[in-house]
Amino acid sequence: MKYKLSRHARLEMERRGISLDLLEQLLQNPQQIVAETRGKKAYQSIIDFGSGKRFLVRAIVADENDPPVVITVYRTSKIHKYWRMP
Template structure:
C-alpha cells in the first residue's frame, strides 16, 4: 500500500526526532493495526530508539482515501495504554 505524508507529519517527524526509516518500517510491517477515531487506524510497533528503552511508535493513518494519508506520528512510553492484546 502506498502512503501520502501530510505536511504536518513531515514537520512532526523532524520536531520529534523520529527517524523516517522507522516510520516507513512501521507502515510496511506494523506489529499491530488498531482502529482509532474518525475512520483512522494506528499502525504501531514497539521500537528501541537506541536509548535502551522501548517505546511505542504510532503512525495514525486515514486509509479511507486513496492514497492512504498519514495524519500524525509520535512515540510514547505508554505502551499499556495503546497496545491491544489479541
C-alpha cells in the same frame, strides 16, 4: 504501502526525531493495526531507540483516502495505554 505524508506529520516527525525510514518500516510491517476514531487506523510497533528504553511508535493513518494519508507520527512511553492484547 504507497501513502501521502501530511504537512503536520512531516513537521512532527522532524520535531520528534522519527526518520522516514522508520515510518516506512512501521507502515510496511506494523506489530499492530488498531482502529481509531473517525475511521482512522493506528499502525504501531514497540521500538528500542538504543537507550534501552522501549517506546511505542504510532502512525495515525486515514486509510479511506487513495493513497492513504499519514496524519501524524509520534512515540510514547505509555505502551500499556495503546497496546491491544489479542
